[in-house]
Structure formats: structure tokens, C-alpha cells
Amino acid sequence: MHWRYFIVIILGLQTFLGCKDPKTTSNLAHGCLNAQRVTYAKGFCLTQQNGYTLLKILDPISGQMKQQIALVPEGARYPEGFSSDQLIKVPITSIVATSTTHIPPLELLDRATALSGFPNLDYISSSLTRARIDSEMVQELGQNEALNIEVLVSLKPDVLMTFSIDETQNGLEKVKQAGIPLIYNGDWTEQHPLGKAEWIKVFGALFDIEAQADSIFRTIEKEYLNLKSLAKQSQTQPTVISGALYKDIWYAPKGDSWAAKFIEDAHGLYLWKDTAGTGSLQWNIEEILQYTHKAQIWIGPGQFTRYDQMAQSSPTYTQFKPFQDKKVYTFSSTKGPTGGLLYYELASMRPDWVLSDLIHILHPGLLAPDYEPKFFTPLAP
Amino acid sequence: MSRKEIKGLFLWPILLLALSVVLNLSLGSVYIPTDYIFTAFFTETNINETWHYILTDYRLPKAITAILVGGGLSVSGLLMQTLFRNPLAGPFVLGISSGASLGVAFLVLGSGLFTGLGVSALSGPWAMVIASASGSFLVLLAVISAASKIKDAMALLIIGLMFGSLTGAIVSVLSYFSRAEALQQFVFWSFGGLGHLSWTGVIILFISVIIGLVVAVASLKSMNALLLGPQYAQSLGVSIKKSTFLMVLATSVLAGSITAFAGPIAFIGLAVPHLVRQIIGSPDHKIMVPSSFLWGSIIMLLCDTVAQIPFSSMTLPINAITSILGAPVVIWILLRRKNLLF
Numbered sequence: 001m002h003w004r005y006f007i008v009i010i011l012g013l014q015t016f017l018g019c020k021d022p023k024t025t026s027n028l029a030h031g032c033l034n035a036q037r038v039t040y041a042k043g044f045c046l047t048q049q050n051g052y053t054l055l056k057i058l059d060p061i062s063g064q065m066k067q068q069i070a071l072v073p074e075g076a077r078y079p080e081g082f083s084s085d086q087l088i089k090v091p092i093t094s095i096v097a098t099s100t101t102h103i104p105p106l107e108l109l110d111r112a113t114a115l116s117g118f119p120n121l122d123y124i125s126s127s128l129t130r131a132r133i134d135s136e137m138v139q140e141l142g143q144n145e146a147l148n149i150e151v152l153v154s155l156k157p158d159v160l161m162t163f164s165i166d167e168t169q170n171g172l173e174k175v176k177q178a179g180i181p182l183i184y185n186g187d188w189t190e191q192h193p194l195g196k197a198e199w200i201k202v203f204g205a206l207f208d209i210e211a212q213a214d215s216i217f218r219t220i221e222k223e224y225l226n227l228k229s230l231a232k233q234s235q236t237q238p239t240v241i242s243g244a245l246y247k248d249i250w251y252a253p254k255g256d257s258w259a260a261k262f263i264e265d266a267h268g269l270y271l272w273k274d275t276a277g278t279g280s281l282q283w284n285i286e287e288i289l290q291y292t293h294k295a296q297i298w299i300g301p302g303q304f305t306r307y308d309q310m311a312q313s314s315p316t317y318t319q320f321k322p323f324q325d326k327k328v329y330t331f332s333s334t335k336g337p338t339g340g341l342l343y344y345e346l347a348s349m350r351p352d353w354v355l356s357d358l359i360h361i362l363h364p365g366l367l368a369p370d371y372e373p374k375f376f377t378p379l380a381p
Numbered sequence: 382m383s384r385k386e387i388k389g390l391f392l393w394p395i396l397l398l399a400l401s402v403v404l405n406l407s408l409g410s411v412y413i414p415t416d417y418i419f420t421a422f423f424t425e426t427n428i429n430e431t432w433h434y435i436l437t438d439y440r441l442p443k444a445i446t447a448i449l450v451g452g453g454l455s456v457s458g459l460l461m462q463t464l465f466r467n468p469l470a471g472p473f474v475l476g477i478s479s480g481a482s483l484g485v486a487f488l489v490l491g492s493g494l495f496t497g498l499g500v501s502a503l504s505g506p507w508a509m510v511i512a513s514a515s516g517s518f519l520v521l522l523a524v525i526s527a528a529s530k531i532k533d534a535m536a537l538l539i540i541g542l543m544f545g546s547l548t549g550a551i552v553s554v555l556s557y558f559s560r561a562e563a564l565q566q567f568v569f570w571s572f573g574g575l576g577h578l579s580w581t582g583v584i585i586l587f588i589s590v591i592i593g594l595v596v597a598v599a600s601l602k603s604m605n606a607l608l609l610g611p612q613y614a615q616s617l618g619v620s621i622k623k624s625t626f627l628m629v630l631a632t633s634v635l636a637g638s639i640t641a642f643a644g645p646i647a648f649i650g651l652a653v654p655h656l657v658r659q660i661i662g663s664p665d666h667k668i669m670v671p672s673s674f675l676w677g678s679i680i681m682l683l684c685d686t687v688a689q690i691p692f693s694s695m696t697l698p699i700n701a702i703t704s705i706l707g708a709p710v711v712i713w714i715l716l717r718r719k720n721l722l723f
Contacts, residue, residue, distance in 0.1 A: 140694045145569035149439050149576060150410040151694045154431045164562075171577040178434050282558075 039221075041198040043186035046205055051076050053090075053205050060189045067184055071205050088181050091208035092158035096180075098144050099163040100340060101187055103129055104349035105200040108216050111207050113137075117155045119144040125336020125345050147171055153178045159206060161185050187348055191258050191278050193265065193355070194221055196348035223352040224265075227359060231267035234363040240268045241295040241322065243280070244302030245314050250288040251280045251302075259300065262351070266358035271295050285316055297361065298322035298329070299376065305333045306380045329361050331375040343375045350374070390661055390668060394675040398448075401682040405444045408691035411435055439576065442583045444682060446575045449583075450643050451653075451681025452674035453590045456597055457632040458650030459657075459673045463604050463666070464628045465538050472636035472650035475537075475629065476520045476544035481640040482571065483548040484516020485509060489567045490552075490559040509570065510582070514641040520544050521633045528629060532621070534611075537629075572698035573644035575685055582642055589638035596631035597670060600624055604666040646681075648703040652711050653677045659714045680707065 038045050042060040046053055049070075057067040070082050071090045078087055096117040097103065103126055106112050112128050117139040124130060132138050139155055142148040149171055152160070160175055161183050176182060183206075187199040197220050204213020240263050243252025253259035254277040255270065263270040271294055275281050298320065304310045307326070310317040317323050331343035347354050353374040360371050407415040413432050420426055421436050457472035465474070473479070488508060527540050556564055578586065603624035606614035611621055639646065657672045658664070681703070688702040 142694055142696055143569070145566055146572075146574065146696060146698075148410050148694045148696060150435050153435055153439070154411045156431060164566075173579055174439060174577060177438060177579065279560075 038198060038201065040192045040195040041187075041190055041201075042192075042195060043189055044199065044202055046201060046210075049079070052079055053210075055183075055202065055205060057184050057186065060186060060191070066186075067182075069181070069183065071208075073208065084179070085176050085181050088159060088206070090206060092206050094155070094157045094159075095206070096141065096152060096155060096157040096160045098147075098161060099185065099188070100124055100345035101163075101196070101348045102161055102185060102203075104346050105203045105213075108200065108349065109203055109207060109209060109213060111203070111209075114207070116157050117141045117152060119147055122338040123340040123345075125338070125340040125342050127337075130337060147175070149174050152180070156180070159183055163188060190348075191256060191261065193258060193262055193351035194224060196258070197221075197351055200349065220350065220352050224355055227352060227355045228265045230366060231265065231355075231359045231363060234267050234366055236363065237267055237269050238297050238362050239271055239295040240297045240299055240362070241271045241291065241320070242298065242300045244300075244304065245285070245288075245316060246302070248285050250283045250285070252283075254279055254281050262354055262358055263299070266355055266362050268297070268358065268362045289316070289319065292319045293321050295320075295322060296325070297327045299358070299361070301328055301330055301379070303332050304328075304379065305330055308381070310379070326378070326381075328379045329376045330379055331377075333377045333380070334375050347375060387668070390672065391675070394672065394679065398675055398679050398682075401679050401686075402444055402448075405447065405682045405686045406436065406440050408686050409435070409440060409689050410692065410694050410696070412692055438580070442578050442580055443576045443685065445583050446578050446586065446643060447681040447685045448678040449586050449590045450575060450639050450646055451649055451677035451679070453593060453635040453639050453677075454646060454650035455653035455657075455673040455677025456594065456670055457635040458652075459654040459666075459669060460597060460600075460604070460628045460632050461650075462654055463607055464625060465534055466607070466610075467538065468655065469651075470538070472632055473545075473640075473645065475524050475541040475632065476548065477517045477633060477636045478640050478645035479545040479548040480517040480520030481513040481637070482516070482552055482645060483520070484512040484514070485570050486552045486555045486567060487516075488512040489570070490555040490563050510641045513644075514637060516548075517633070517637040517640060520548065521637065525626075525629060525633075528625060529622075534625060537625075570644050571700075573646045573700045575643055575681075575699060578642055586638055586642050589634055593631050593635035593638070594674070596627055596634065600627040600631065601666050601670065604628070605664075608664055608666075645700075646703065647700050648707050649677055649681060652707050653680060655711055656680075656714060659718055 042063075043058055045056050045058070047056070048054075052073065053071040055069045055071055056065055057069075058065055067086075069086050069088055070079050071088050072078055073090055093114060094116045095106070095114050097106070097115060098119055100123050103112075103115070103124055106115055107126060107128055112132065115129065115132070115138055118124065119141040120143065121133050121138065121140050124133065129138065139151055141151055152175060157180060159182075160180050162172065163185050172182060183202070185199060185202070187196045190196045190199075198217055200217055201210065201213045204210045241252070242259060242263075243250055245251075252272060255273040255275040257278045257280075260270045260273055264273065271291060272281060301310065301317075304313070307323070307328070310323065310328075322328050331347075332341060334342045336342060336345070343354075356367060356371070357373045357376040360367050360373055361376060403415070403418070406418050407413065411432070413436065417428065417432060418436060420428065421433055454472050458470070461470040461472060461474055462468060464470070524537070524541055524544060528537050531537060556567070559567075603614065603619040606617045606619045607624065609617075614624075615621060636650070653676055654669070654673050657669060657676050660676070661668055661672055663669070684702045684706055685699060687706065688697045688699045690696060
């Protein structure tokens with residue numbers, strides 16, 4: 001056996017896999033042209049068809065269609081050309097969610113009672129749903145990566161909403177076989193602050209209360225845009241950094257990401273706004289030390305909630321101006337009764353609250369003097 | 382060994398296996414009465430649709446998978462211990478699980494880094510199986526091509542270990558640059574799991590394990606000869622090269638297919654052959670191979686029953702349970718016997 005055989009095999013595999021290169025097509029090519037009312041989200045579209053609503057779940061980056069589902073009103077005939085796992089009778093009455101970001105839309109739509117199961121219940125913070133958990137109306141489903149199939153099947157929910165877009169996750173195939181339809185909720189991949197919130201429309205369509213979902217979204221949108229123009233009126237534009245070290249690498253949101261967009265809309269200057277991409281940038285300590293005195297405010301220093309905690313963790317932090325000036329703000333201090341972070345649950349549905357918090361930090365005085373931050377609080381000494 | 386003794390050696394494990402299967406089928410997160418299980422399997426009546434689905438499409442394939450995984454890994458562990466004449470050898474010494482983890486790592490962790498290479502194009506319910514199998518296959522190809530060049534089995538053992546280190550290093554680099562969610566998915570794969578196989582998966586695994594076992598049975602004679610050392614074996618007319626190849630092949634098919642479907646299941650392959658040697662006290666592979674399969678299946682079924690934590694919605698990773706329950710048992714047996722049979 002020679003190395004050249006390996007090269008041949010690898011090249012062969014490469015061509016084989018390369019053949020399936022995803023076609024880069026836009027939302028429009030998938031029939032989202034006539035889609036109504038989706039403005040910011042890139043991961044889904046809803047189209048009114050003859051007698052049913054067509055929900056398409058798209059890959060937000062390539063626009064490739066991941067899933068299409070016909071939402072058929074009670075009593076109407078099933079349209080042709082859909083397999084059984086692509087048909088959902090609406091309004092649904094029960095749902096199993098897998099991400100805490102799915103809880104606020106349910107509650108806003110007054111459908112919190114539909115939630116019948118959830119993996120890792122402790123992550124949920126909302127008092128309404130916590131009360132239902134305490135009276136055992138929501139079943140624990142174990143870990144998201146290893147959902148308890150037996151309990152899930154016995155719950156017989158009308159829909160299982162997952163947040164992972166790939167089907168390689170163990171066990172999901174079993175759920176499909178049991179006749180429980182899956183919907184991939186890609187809210188976390190949306191890069192526009194309002195895009196994540198817009199996913200409430202998917203919930204609205206599932207519960208057949210689209211008008212209600214639309215109006216809730218419009219209210220949030222209006223509030224967000226008002227706050228954005230309010231922030232613009234400020235004379236100052238403070239420079240902001242974000243992120244924290246993990247071992248000796250600094251992780252911070254890239255310039256096109258969700259977090260960076262918030263800072264921009266709050267009329268702040270994100271120091272790394274010119275880094276292209278939506279994930280996180282990874283810089284080593286030497287690189288990051290160049291920026292110690294270039295920013296006034298530091299938002300989101302990882303999991304830290306106290307200054308002494310940061311200084312103990314790495315002396316590098318103490319070199320930063322915002323650290324010395326005590327201008328570090330975190331969302332890690334606002335936790336629910338069972339330890340879930342409120343920000344992870346609510347921020348995607350309430351971008352207006354995130355924005356007002358940031359405006360409160362960046363432009364003190366613009367908001368009412370007695371403003372109570374929802375997520376971001378200064379670090380404790 | 383008399384016919385009666387042999388009967389006794391197999392009768393008990395077979396009864397125990399049947400009992401373990403019933404126990405495994407009747408215990409789980411959802412309470413299903415045991416008498417219903419018999420009703421469901423032996424009559425046409427369908428009392429509760431959910432129970433029926435849980436039994437026939439979740440618990441039954443899981444139990445069959447447990448039997449195949451436990452039995453297959455034990456036999457391949459036995460093969461490797463005999464081939465390398467080393468009590469520390471197990472089914473994964475040739476780098477099969479490291480190859481599999483490399484394949485899965487490229488799929489799960491690498492999709493962000495290698496979008497250009499088209500790695501992410503592999504999707505769907507079979508993606509993990511394909512990635513894992515092709516990873517093991519590539520590493521094995523390398524090990525077998527090495528095996529055909531060198532005569533000493535020990536060198537093969539070291540080459541297997543080296544491949545393990547090499548792939549482990551690549552996986553580390555990939556993990557270092559991955560998102561938390563992807564990393565978590567990878568970690569969950571490495572815990573192993575029996576419950577996610579569809580019936581098609583179970584059938585493919587069944588066929589692969591049967592093929593592996595047939596090859597193992599074909600090398601029974603040379604295995605017994607190898608126990609006396611390679612020189613003796615050669616003087617008995619055993620071709621070392623051919624028997625090495627057959628044993629490596631059987632192990633690869635068994636451990637490779639099991640890892641592809643159930644993930645890297647630890648401990649069973651290493652420990653069960655030792656356990657069985659102490660129980661039956663005979664090195665004859667004609668007894669060792671079927672006994673290892675039976676005891677491996679029983680232990681895997683019992684471990685899976687415990688891992689489900691009956692009547693709670695919690696489950697524990699199967700890999701942790703096999704070691705937590707298994708290691709003390711092996712230690713206890715060795716201490717009681719005072720001397721190691723190998």
C-alpha cells in the first residue's frame with residue numbers, strides 16, 4: 001500500500017462529496033416571493049396557499065430550503081404532494097420546545113399552556129412557565145442532545161420544535177417515525193436583532209393566530225426603531241469592546257453579528273465592527289493587548305459577574321481601560337430562580353429591551369432617570 | 382470437558398440472557414406493565430398505541446442493539462487479546478474508535494471550518510454512521526497495509542496506538558476551533574448510545590456482526606494454537622500471516638460497525654473476556670468465543686437497563702455505566718481468584 005492510494009481515495013471522496021455542493025439560491029427562488037409579512041428574518045417564510053399556509057424553513061446563509069410544512073386548518077382537506085411529517089393540523093394544542101428562546105413567544109401569544117415538555121427544565125426562568133413546571137404540567141425530557149424518546153413519545157405533542165438544523169442529531173429520526181412532526185427553529189442563526197423576534201410569526205401560524213403574532217411583532221419592531229432613532233440623537237458615540245478570554249484566546253462577536261448590530265443601533269462604536277463575518281473572532285492575548293486603551297465601555301465579559309473574579313482569572317483584564325474605570329456590564333448577573341440566564345431566554349424575543357439597556361449604558365440621560373435595566377447590570381466590585 | 386459440563390456452561394448464560402432481555406424491555410422512563418409486554422408481542426391486541434410504539438420501535442431495537450454491541454465487542458476484544466498475547470488489548474487497539482471519532486469530528490466540528498471542502502454536504506440521519514464508518518475504514522486500511530509489511534504483531538499494536546494518538550491530536554485541534562454546540566454534540570456522540578437505531582440500522586448492524594462472527598469462528602483453530610506462542614502455532618501448520626489478517630478483519634468488521642452505530646462503547650471489549658476466563662476457567666476458544674458473546678450481551682443489557690434509570694426521565698451515558706458497574710466486578714473476581722488466568 002502506498003501513500004498515493006490514500007491520495008486517490010481522499011480525492012475520490014472529495015469529488016463525491018463535492019458533487020452535493022449546495023446550490024446558492026435566494027429566498028425568492030424557493031417560492032418565498034409571495035411570502036407575506038416577513039421583513040427581517042432570513043430563516044423562514046410563510047405563504048398563504050389555497051386552503052393552507054405553507055411554512056418554509058431556510059438556511060439563513062445559503063437560502064437553501066431545509067424544510068417545508070403545510071399548516072392545514074382544522075376541517076380542511078390535506079393538500080397533495082406532502083409526506084405525513086410535512087403536514088400539521090392547525091391550531092396545534094401541544095408543543096415540545098427545546099430552547100428557552102421558544103418560551104417567550106408562547107407566553108406572549110398566551111399559549112404557554114401548550115408547552116408539554118422541555119429538556120433541562122432548570123434553564124427556564126419565566127415565572128409563568130416555572131409555575132407550570134412546579135405543578136408538573138411540563139415534563140422533563142433530559143438533555144437536548146439525548147432527548148428521552150420514551151417520555152417524548154408518550155407526551156404525543158402536536159409539534160416538536162428543535163433548534164438544530166441538522167438531522168444527524170441522535171434520536172430525531174425516532175421521533176419522526178412516531179408521527180411527531182419536527183420544526184427546525186433557526187431563530188438563533190438570525191443576525192438582525194429583529195429577525196430573531198420575528199420567529200413569533202411561526203408560532204402564530206402554528207396556533208392559527210397569525211394576526212395576533214403580527215401585531216405583537218409590530219409593537220416590538222416599532223419600539224425598537226423608536227429607541228434606535230432616539231439613540232441617534234445623542235451627541236456622543238462611545239467606543240465599545242466585548243468578549244473575554246478563554247484560556248489564552250479572546251473570543252468576541254465579529255462585526256456583522258447580532259451583538260455587534262445592537263451596539264451599532266444603540267449608537268455605540270464597536271471597536272471590531274470592521275471584522276467581517278457573523279461568528280466570533282478569536283485573538284490571542286498579544287493581539288488583544290493592543291486594544292486595552294481604545295475603548296470606554298465593555299459589554300458582555302463572558303460569564304464574569306464581579307471585578308475581583310475577573311482580575312483573579314487573568315491579570316490581562318486589569319489592563320483594560322473599561323476595567324480600570326469600572327465600566328464593564330454583563331448580562332450574567334440576571335438569573336432566573338433555577339439559574340437560567342434571563343438574557344438567553346428573553347433577548348431574542350425582546351430586542352427592544354436589549355437595545356434600551358444598551359442605550360441606558362452608552363447614553364445615560366437619554367432614557368428616564370429611574371430606568372431599570374432588564375439584562376445588563378454593572379459588574380459587582 | 383464433558384458434554385454435560387459444556388451444557389452447563391451455556392445453559393445458564395442463555396437463561397440469564399433471556400431474563401435480561403425481559404428486564405430490559407420492561408423497564409424504562411415510561412411505566413409499561415410486564416404482562417402487557419407479552420400481550421404486545423404474542424397477540425394482535427393493541428391496547429395502547431404509545432406503549433406499543435415505545436416497545437416495538439424503541440425498546441426492542443435498543444435491546445437487540447445491546448445484544449449485538451455487547452457480544453460483538455467482547456468477541457473482538459478476545460480476538461485482540463489472543464492475537465497480541467496481551468491482557469490489556471481491546472477491540473480498539475487498532476485505532477478503530479480513533480478513526481471513527483476523527484470521521485465524526487470532521488462532520489460535527491469541521492463543518493464550520495471546511496464548508497469549502499463540502500464536508501457539510503453530508504447530512505441526514507445516516508451522516509454520523511457514514512462519517513464514523515469511513516473514518517474507521519481509512520485508519521484500518523492504513524493499519525492493514527502496515528500489517529502486511531511487518532511480521533511482528535507487537536509492532537502492529539504500537540502502530541495502532543500511534544494512529545490513535547495522531548487522530549486524537551487532529552480531533553483536539555478541531556475541538557479547539559469549534560462552537561460550543563458542535564462540541565457538545567461531539568461529546569454526546571463519544572458517550573455512546575444504543576437507543577437511536579432505526580430498524581434498518583439494527584438490520585445492517587446485525588448482518589455486519591454476523592459476518593464478523595463467522596470470520597472469528599473461521600479462525601478458532603489458529604487462535605487456540607496462537608495461545609502456545611507463534612513458533613508453536615507455526616509448527617502446528619498455522620499460517621501466522623493469514624490468521625493475523627483474519628483476526629484483524631473480524632475485529633474491524635465487528636468493532637467498526639458497532640462504533641459506527643453505537644459510538645465508542647468503552648470497557649466491555651476489554652473486561653468481558655477476562656470475566657469469562659475467570660468464570661469458565663478454560664482457554665479453549667471454542668468455548669471462549671460463544672461465552673464471551675453471551676456474557677457481553679448480558680452485561681450490556683443490564684448496563685442499559687441501569688442507564689435508563691427506570692421510571693425517571695433521566696438517562697445516564699451508557700459508557701459511564703459500563704465502567705462504573707463493570708470495573709468493580711472485574712476487580713472483585715480477580716481478587717477472589719488471587720491469580721490471573723490468561
